[in-house]
Amino acid sequence: MIGILGGTFDPIHFGHLRPALEVQEHLGMDEVRFIPCGLPPHRRQPAVSVAHRAAMVELAVQGQPGFVMDPRELQREGPSYSVDTLESLRAELGQEVPLCLMLGMDAFAGLSSWHRWREITRLAHVVVSHRPGSPASHDLGDWMQDHCTLDPQDLRRTPAGRVFFLPVTQLDISATAIRRLIARGYSPLYLTPRVVVDYIADHGLYGPAATR
Numbered sequence: 582m583i584g585i586l587g588g589t590f591d592p593i594h595f596g597h598l599r600p601a602l603e604v605q606e607h608l609g610m611d612e613v614r615f616i617p618c619g620l621p622p623h624r625r626q627p628a629v630s631v632a633h634r635a636a637m638v639e640l641a642v643q644g645q646p647g648f649v650m651d652p653r654e655l656q657r658e659g660p661s662y663s664v665d666t667l668e669s670l671r672a673e674l675g676q677e678v679p680l681c682l683m684l685g686m687d688a689f690a691g692l693s694s695w696h697r698w699r700e701i702t703r704l705a706h707v708v709v710s711h712r713p714g715s716p717a718s719h720d721l722g723d724w725m726q727d728h729c730t731l732d733p734q735d736l737r738r739t740p741a742g743r744v745f746f747l748p749v750t751q752l753d754i755s756a757t758a759i760r761r762l763i764a765r766g767y768s769p770l771y772l773t774p775r776v777v778v779d780y781i782a783d784h785g786l787y788g789p790a791a792t793r
């Protein structure tokens with residue numbers, strides 16, 4: 582079973598990494614692929630280039646068994662739609678392996694507005710984690726009734742199509758807050774790994790003089 586965590590990662594932080602580890606361990610995933618979004622479809626442009634964001638993800642996951650930075654959205658033209666990413670993963674990995682798209686509750690709440698969203702749920706399961714401050718509701722109504730499962734084993738029985746909610750440690754960390762801290766001259770240490778803090782400072786990202 583493979584987990585997929587797409588994100589703008591501007592920058593990656595412990596609010597991405599810790600829930601990803603908890604989901605991986607709880608569900609027994611062989612791999613978690615962190616996929617930096619090339620051109621985000623539903624938000625303003627990132628503050629730094631996809632090359633920098635991918636480099637920070639690569640550093641953050643280095644040495645963690647099963648954690649991989651997947652660069653497939655880096656070169657793609659146009660908006661980075663998740664349905665295209667999942668189709669390309671299916672082409673690479675085959676039809677049988679269970680794929681789990683990992684989403685925070687804030688991202689899940691907007692799923693019905695995503696490009697070809699119903700196809701997304703035919704290509705992968707969706708594993709949802711709560712996130713501090715994110716909405717507790719969604720507008721998926723009857724569709725959720727039909728697809729939601731409480732049994733994690735269901736995610737192994739089929740390659741795609743189920744929705745599973747998993748409680749994780751609640752870390753009130755966002756990339757927005759990190760960017761603001763740095764812009765005001767404060768250190769983002771302990772919100773993100775030290776290798777990421779150093780990369781930001783070495784490359785002068787998010788502010789004139791990032792503090793380590």
Ligand SMILES: Nc1ncnc2c1ncn2[C@@H]1O[C@H](COP(=O)(O)OP(=O)(O)OP(=O)(O)O)[C@@H](O)[C@H]1O
Pocket residue numbers: 587588589590591595596597600683684685686687688710711712713752753754755756757758
């Ligand atoms: N603190 C967190 N706890 C749980 N999930 C999170 C957390 N931060 C981000 N996520 C999830 O990780 C994915 C990618 O998030 P993203 O890269 O946009 O980070 P972000 O901190 O929300 O960034 P920004 O503040 O720039 O919007 C989304 O599914 C999001 O819900």
Ligand SMILES: O=C(O)c1ccc[n+]([C@@H]2O[C@H](COP(=O)([O-])O)[C@@H](O)[C@H]2O)c1
Pocket residue numbers: 586587588589590616618621622623624661662663664688694695696
């Ligand atoms: O495919 C879509 O229409 C779509 C719309 C909104 C978000 N996404 C994906 O959801 C992931 C998290 O997005 P974000 O904005 O929270 O970083 C990231 O991989 C985005 O590409 C995808």
